[in-house]
Amino acid sequence: MNHERLLNDGQWCEGEAGQASLNDRYRGTLAAVIEQASTRQVDAAVEAALKAFRGTPIPAYQRYAILDRAARLMDERREQILHDLITETGYAVGDARSELDRCVLTLQQCAEEAKRIHGECVPMEGAPGHEHRIGFTVRVPRGVVCAITPFNAPLNTVAHKIAPALAAGNAVVLKPAEQTPMCANHLARLLCDAGLPAGYLNVVHGPGEMVGKRLQENQAVDFYAFTGSTAVGERIRARIGLRHTLLELGNISSTIVCQDASLEVALPRLSPVPFARQARYAPRYRSFSSSVASTPRW
Incomplete structure (x- = not known):
């Protein structure tokens, strides 16, 4: 039986809001105990992300190396990850392998993109008096990214949220779906083992009505990436005001x-x-x- 904890500032810790049980999708037997975050721990996770982001930035070549190393570690540990992926989702073995292979590729692609983030040169000659001037843009990370992920495709969807954010130099607070927390923790452990500095990735478990809501209320979060229902997406937009979001809502099935x-x-x-x-x-x-x-x- 797995014991899935919270990740805060590089440390795995117990939850202050009790525990939740996760059953094997095939057998119905207890598969994992999931620590539940309190509102204080949610705020602490955001604070840890903000502290890491405002500290020493991770240079692009190092972000590349971390994500690339995480991809290789995932491939090395695939049997344990596949076991837990099947346990919490009920995937067929072939579907689970496809999901893991896609996640490895996502990490590799984001690693490469970390080296290719650039701005552009802007000619200023279009305005009178600016004939001999040029401007340029530089892309910079936003800050603290909150990633809220769904139960379907719980490995690759999580990677799609946190890997691009880390590649761009952001710090992340991840809230996985309550039904599929094990894969999210696997990915977090891989990134920690790959050398990701403490605080750049924090994981909080718990119900969306409490944990998700608290994340949306915390003004230190700069960007929200969410995949889920349209109704929840509308509530997120209503709570966060003018802060930016990336919302993937409903389905295309x-x-x-x-x-x-x-x-x-x-x-x-x-x-x-x-x-x-x-x-x-x-x-x-x-x-x-x-x-x-x-x-x-x-």
Whole structure:
């Protein structure tokens, strides 16, 4: 049985808000105990990230080396990671291997991009009196990035959030989905073992209603990266004001509806829109000459 802790300023620690249980998706047996962060620990994680960011910056070549080393460590430890990925998601073995391979590639690509972050030269001759002048831009990290990740693709989606942020020189506070915390902790351990300085990555576990909300209220966070439902994305935008976000909301999954299917059964499962509203659109489905229809965007 795994014991998944919080990561704060380079130290793995117990949660102050109790523990949650995680069951094996196939067997239903207890697979892990997850430490739950208190609001104080959420604030401490943000403070640790801010302290690291304002301290000694990580030069680009070192960010490259850390991410590249983490990719190699993931490949070396793949059997344990695959075991935990299957346990907490219920993935088939082939799907789990594909997810891990994609995550390795994500880390490698972000490592390379760390060496290629640059601005541009801007000619100023378009304005009178500026014939012999040029301007230039320099890209700089934003600061503290809050990453909130979903239960599906819980390894590569986490990497998609934190690896680009680290490659650009930011510090990160990660809140993984409650259903899939083990893969997130695996990735955090890999990065720590690869040489990531303390405070540049912090992990807090717990329910979104408390941990996620507290992260959104903390004014030291400069940027939010979130993948999840549209309803939660709207609440995040309402709470954080003018601070920047990267929101990946809803889904783009196609659904096959066979010609002999019961629309009364199928439609409520394809969309959160109440069935009374869906019924008005039912004739559109029956008019398809093909037996395949995709989920509509209402």
